Amino acid sequence: MIRANIKGCGSYLPERIVTNDQLAERVETSDEWIRQRTGIRHRYIAGENELTSDLATKAALAALEHAGIDASEVDLIVCATATPDETFPATATVVQKNLGVIKGAAFDIQAVCSGFVYGLAVVDSLMKTGQAKTALLIGAETFSRILDWKDRSTCVLFGDGAGAIVLKAEEGKGDTSDSGILNTHIYSDGRYHDALYVDGGPSSTGTAGFLRMEGKEVFRQAVSRMPEAIDTALKTSGLNAEDIDWLVPHQANIRIIEAMGKKLKLPKERVVVTVDKHANTSAASIPLALTEAVYDGRIKRGDMVMMAAMGGGFTWGSALLRW
Numbered sequence: 001m002i003r004a005n006i007k008g009c010g011s012y013l014p015e016r017i018v019t020n021d022q023l024a025e026r027v028e029t030s031d032e033w034i035r036q037r038t039g040i041r042h043r044y045i046a047g048e049n050e051l052t053s054d055l056a057t058k059a060a061l062a063a064l065e066h067a068g069i070d071a072s073e074v075d076l077i078v079c080a081t082a083t084p085d086e087t088f089p090a091t092a093t094v095v096q097k098n099l100g101v102i103k104g105a106a107f108d109i110q111a112v113c114s115g116f117v118y119g120l121a122v123v124d125s126l127m128k129t130g131q132a133k134t135a136l137l138i139g140a141e142t143f144s145r146i147l148d149w150k151d152r153s154t155c156v157l158f159g160d161g162a163g164a165i166v167l168k169a170e171e172g173k174g175d176t177s178d179s180g181i182l183n184t185h186i187y188s189d190g191r192y193h194d195a196l197y198v199d200g201g202p203s204s205t206g207t208a209g210f211l212r213m214e215g216k217e218v219f220r221q222a223v224s225r226m227p228e229a230i231d232t233a234l235k236t237s238g239l240n241a242e243d244i245d246w247l248v249p250h251q252a253n254i255r256i257i258e259a260m261g262k263k264l265k266l267p268k269e270r271v272v273v274t275v276d277k278h279a280n281t282s283a284a285s286i287p288l289a290l291t292e293a294v295y296d297g298r299i300k301r302g303d304m305v306m307m308a309a310m311g312g313g314f315t316w317g318s319a320l321l322r323w
């Protein structure tokens with residue numbers, strides 16, 4: 001049975017760090033308010049000429065190097081992003097050109113903060129149907145471009161960055177002892193559009209627009225939907241929460257992450273947290289957190305890793321894998 005095996009990961013963060021105190025010079029806020037409500041201490045913001053594809057390409061190159069795989073082997077590039085360089089073509093095709101890849105397919109996935117989990121589901125499926133053998137899955141965002149920097153309730157929450165993984169289609173036994181993606185579950189519910197959206201786009205206003213959010217509603221939904229998706233992932237593979245070595249959740253808010261950890265009865269030490277440093281980088285947040293925990297030696301080969309995300313749409317989902 002074909003299994004999508006993860007061979008390596010990598011990430012890239014822009015050079016510029018913006019602290020909460022620096023934001024407090026622009027809008028009526030404080031380091032204390034931001035840290036208490038969200039856990040965020042600072043975020044990285046892309047340079048004026050730095051595009052989502054630039055961040056994505058750097059993360060992809062780091063992942064290929066970590067995997068020891070040459071770009072010429074790649075036959076699928078999926079980029080999860082809600083902040084593409086242009087309306088079209090897909091940012092993934094720009095990355096494809098940057099990497100000198102001239103075969104296979106490249107396309108973007110738009111599921112906002114759930115984009116990376118959606119991407120895992122898509123790559124897994126394409127590998128199982130024989131469409132792809134070596135894939136790059138990237139989460140890359142420049143959310144700083146769609147923030148209303150006068151709106152303190154949203155501009156303090158997000159940052160820019162990119163993370164990537166390299167996957168290979170390999171034969172496995174078809175049980176939970178295999179490495180690679182074990183199962184994915186993705187969901188959406190369009191009735192929640194107004195809770196989190198961008199008030200612009202090519203067919204509505206002709207502008208890029210700004211992010212708008214009802215924070216409390218997002219919070220309420222996030223702390224129930226993500227644990228539900230995790231439960232489904234565990235049941236599908238006949239596992240219990242104790243079998244999870246690492247939870248690598250979408251990094252939106254430390255209070256959401258802690259609530260999820262509590263629901264699963266997972267000790268804090270087994271939950272990867274980067275929201276303090278990166279803020280919410282949407283589709284990039286999970287691969288950024290994953291890369292940090294792999295590179296610093298916390299996540300080791302053979303570990304069971306659970307991912308869960310939720311974002312605008314609403315979209316949400318989970319992915320269970322053995323590293």
Ligand code: ACO
Nearest residue numbers: 029030033037113152153156215216218219222252253310
């Ligand atoms: N600095 C200071 N005060 C602020 C700020 C700020 N940056 N932002 C809002 N406030 C004020 C509000 O105006 C309000 O003042 P008022 O009581 O005088 O009206 C007060 O703080 C409380 O505001 P609330 O919105 O009620 O604060 P809450 O405790 O709900 O926290 C937050 C807001 C942090 C946005 C929270 O709702 C949250 O984390 N929601 C989840 C949102 C999220 O993570 N979104 C990411 C995208 S979706 C995802 O990734 C899952």
